[in-house]
Amino acid sequence: MSHLRTQIRQRIVTNLTGLTTTGANVYDTRVYPLASDKLPGLAIYTKAETTEYETMRPPRTLRKTITAVIEIYVKMTSTFDEVLDTIAAEIEAALYSDLTQNGLAFDTKVVSFEADFGGDAEQPLGQGTMEVEVIYAATEGSPEG
Numbered sequence: 001m002s003h004l005r006t007q008i009r010q011r012i013v014t015n016l017t018g019l020t021t022t023g024a025n026v027y028d029t030r031v032y033p034l035a036s037d038k039l040p041g042l043a044i045y046t047k048a049e050t051t052e053y054e055t056m057r058p059p060r061t062l063r064k065t066i067t068a069v070i071e072i073y074v075k076m077t078s079t080f081d082e083v084l085d086t087i088a089a090e091i092e093a094a095l096y097s098d099l100t101q102n103g104l105a106f107d108t109k110v111v112s113f114e115a116d117f118g119g120d121a122e123q124p125l126g127q128g129t130m131e132v133e134v135i136y137a138a139t140e141g142s143p144e145g
Contacts, residue, residue, distance in 0.1 A: 001144040004104060005066055008134050009046050011101040012068055016042055019090040021083070022072075032073060036123060040074040040087060047131070059140040065133055067111075072128035076117055080126030084115050088128055095132065104145070105136040 002010075010028060017026045025041030032043035047067045054061040070091060074083045092110055099108045112131040117124060138145065 003143045004064075004136060004138055004145045005046055005049060005143075007145065008066060008101050008104050008136065009044060009068060011098075011104060012070075012095070012132070012134075013044050015094045015098050015101075016044065016070070016091060019087070019094060021087045021090055032071065036075065038073075039125075040072065040083065042087075042091075043071040043073070045069055054137070059142070062138045062140055063135065064138060065135050068132045068134060070130040070132060072130070074126040074128075076124035076126050080117065081115060084126055084128040088113055088130060091130060101134060101136075105134045107135045109133045109135075 013026055013028045017024060022040050022042050025038050027041065027043050028045070029043060030045045032041060045068070047069045049067070050065045052063045054063050072084055072087050074080050074087070095108050095110060100106065101108060109132065110130055111133050114129045115126070117126050
């Protein structure tokens with residue numbers, strides 16, 4: 001079995017696969033293939049995790065918060081902001097329909113969104129970055145749940 005962090009990230013990928021605008025172009029990686037035929041698309045990865053100790057005696061109960069990043073990539077057009085907003089709305093609806101990530105977590109919250117653009121790929125891209133916090137519990141020494 002894999003780490004709970006991996007299971008939660010993979011559940012987010014599952015929840016975001018098949019959205020109206022991005023379809024199957026969802027990748028569980030920081031390195032997203034920016035080819036034109038893969039746009040619009042999503043890259044999902046975990047950026048950080050914090051731990052709070054809920055009990056004092058071993059094995060302690062841990063309250064963990066994952067910061068997951070969802071990067072949205074779209075072709076640069078005059079309406080890329082609107083396309084990013086549409087995809088962000090689809091992502092939020094999908095995430096909020098499964099706050100517990102299929103029972104793996106207590107809660108899921110979208111905490112930020114930032115839009116930008118760049119010209120490093122084969123064509124200029126619009127990019128949105130959403131940060132999502134997922135709160136879950138684990139037992140000390142049992143990271144797989």
